[in-house]
Amino acid sequence: MKKLTILILASVLSTASNAQKSKDLIYNRYFTGQTMRVDYFHTGTATEEHFCIDRILNDGSWAGSKMVMLDELNLGLYFFKITDTVSEKLIYSRGFASIFGEWQSIGDKGWNTFHESVRFPWPKMPVRLTIEKRDANNNFTAIWSIVIDPKSRIVNPSVLKSKNNVFTYIENGHSADHVDIVILGDGYTASEMDKFHKDVKSLTDELFSVEPFKSRKTDFNVRAVETPSATSGVNKPHPGVFNRTPLSMSYGAFDSERYALAFDNRTIRDIAASVPYDHMFILINERTYGGGGIFNLYSTVAADNKFSRYIFVHEFGHSFAALADEYYTSDVAYQTPAITIEPWEPNVTALLDPDKLKWKELIKTGTPVPTPWGKAEFDTFSYEIQKERRALRAANVPETEMEALFEREKKISLEMFSKNKYRDSTGAFEGGNYMQYGIYRSALDCIMFTRNKQEFCPACAKAISEVIDMYSK
Numbered sequence: 001m002k003k004l005t006i007l008i009l010a011s012v013l014s015t016a017s018n019a020q021k022s023k024d025l026i027y028n029r030y031f032t033g034q035t036m037r038v039d040y041f042h043t044g045t046a047t048e049e050h051f052c053i054d055r056i057l058n059d060g061s062w063a064g065s066k067m068v069m070l071d072e073l074n075l076g077l078y079f080f081k082i083t084d085t086v087s088e089k090l091i092y093s094r095g096f097a098s099i100f101g102e103w104q105s106i107g108d109k110g111w112n113t114f115h116e117s118v119r120f121p122w123p124k125m126p127v128r129l130t131i132e133k134r135d136a137n138n139n140f141t142a143i144w145s146i147v148i149d150p151k152s153r154i155v156n157p158s159v160l161k162s163k164n165n166v167f168t169y170i171e172n173g174h175s176a177d178h179v180d181i182v183i184l185g186d187g188y189t190a191s192e193m194d195k196f197h198k199d200v201k202s203l204t205d206e207l208f209s210v211e212p213f214k215s216r217k218t219d220f221n222v223r224a225v226e227t228p229s230a231t232s233g234v235n236k237p238h239p240g241v242f243n244r245t246p247l248s249m250s251y252g253a254f255d256s257e258r259y260a261l262a263f264d265n266r267t268i269r270d271i272a273a274s275v276p277y278d279h280m281f282i283l284i285n286e287r288t289y290g291g292g293g294i295f296n297l298y299s300t301v302a303a304d305n306k307f308s309r310y311i312f313v314h315e316f317g318h319s320f321a322a323l324a325d326e327y328y329t330s331d332v333a334y335q336t337p338a339i340t341i342e343p344w345e346p347n348v349t350a351l352l353d354p355d356k357l358k359w360k361e362l363i364k365t366g367t368p369v370p371t372p373w374g375k376a377e378f379d380t381f382s383y384e385i386q387k388e389r390r391a392l393r394a395a396n397v398p399e400t401e402m403e404a405l406f407e408r409e410k411k412i413s414l415e416m417f418s419k420n421k422y423r424d425s426t427g428a429f430e431g432g433n434y435m436q437y438g439i440y441r442s443a444l445d446c447i448m449f450t451r452n453k454q455e456f457c458p459a460c461a462k463a464i465s466e467v468i469d470m471y472s473k
């Protein structure tokens with residue numbers, strides 16, 4: 001009996017190792033050990049979009065997986081594919097989001113251009129790059145395609161020699177089977193580099209104190225790149241503080257005062273490539289509450305705010321695992337029509353077909369779906385807080401007053417939630433993704449919903465684990 005078990009186990013192991021070898025062969029057959037970066041301009045209006053190549057570069061050694069070449073997670077507004085032009089075989093793909101896509105969603109009039117990049121293993125032979133976008137039914141449809149010959153004169157194979165100091169905070173092993181995070185900093189002067197190092201360490205420690213990152217810490221490497229700035233702090237147009245810094249980080253993206261993004265993608269990518277990386281984070285040397293996160297681009301966070309630890313983990317949820325915001329009473333809520341299509345984000349659902357709920361296997365028998373949660377009381381309270389928040393911002397009060405408001409919000413909502421029968425249950429709680437009605441989240445509370453607790457809901461945790469798997473195999 002024992003012998004039989006061993007034999008079966010040996011056969012399973014040998015199948016697994018054959019599968020590994022065949023995937024290994026795909027990588028070695030089609031790709032070198034370098035990274036190809038395609039920089040392009042993404043231009044358009046609210047209803048059309050166009051692409052134009054800027055440059056095709058060598059972005060250093062490949063940090064991504066050599067095993068998981070195809071992205072099967074179905075995340076992001078956009079998706080890119082690399083196809084071998086001879087066999088038409090799909091050899092690499094990834095989902096992503098972009099600042100252009102975000103800009104389109106705010107319904108701005110007129111034209112705009114954003115600089116973007118896609119990165120993939122350096123192909124040995126000509127390949128076709130295809131960019132797809134979700135259509136009205138959330139299915140990906142091709143919107144742009146070009147053939148890239150790696151031996152062409154428009155492709156630059158030389159590696160940029162980084163002049164920036166880099167430091168490693170966490171090193172657990174080879175880039176290929178680890179998630180490699182690069183942390184950049186903006187608005188730190190040369191004399192504030194010790195502070196940058198401290199901020200990198202304390203915020204990274206925070207990330208790895210939250211599940212599922214905590215249990216998966218050994219799957220990660222974390223490295224940082226210094227970019228000393230001439231002035232301390234970054235651009236803040238709303239209160240009239242203007243600065244120019246190496247990464248061009250600025251509050252007020254799309255005129256939202258707390259939304260901090262950097263649009264100089266060309267510079268940022270060159271600096272990030274000082275180290276091998278899969279995911280990028282930018283720390284802002286500021287006290288003013290703010291941040292942002294774009295899936296597979298980067299996350300940003302103001303490092304000195306009372307809620308920096310919360311924002312850091314929350315924004316990383318966006319950029320790492322394409323998590324939707326679960327809040328809906330904030331003033332960043334954009335107008336959207338009635339929901340007839342299931343959102344693609346892993347942590348929200350329109351509950352159009354409860355039998356196919358994304359996190360159905362996590363719901364215990366007996367939990368009602370939708371799940372009652374005292375929504376009316378919470379909404380009245382939360383919209384009132386948002387009104388106060390807008391008034392404080394308009395009056396340009398010191399940051400301490402805003403932080404006091406957030407503390408009061410946290411205390412009252414924690415009390416409200418503590419009385420709820422389903423506070424620890426997985427279910428379908430109405431409200432999320434900037435919509436008061438018709439969208440549901442998996443738990444009463446989550447770091448993508450409130451600043452109450454450093455905890456991801458079960459749907460978010462599941463999505464994060466799947467992305468970690470994709471980069472650490």
Ligand SMILES: [Zn+2]
Nearest residue numbers: 446448457460
């Ligand atoms: Zn969540």
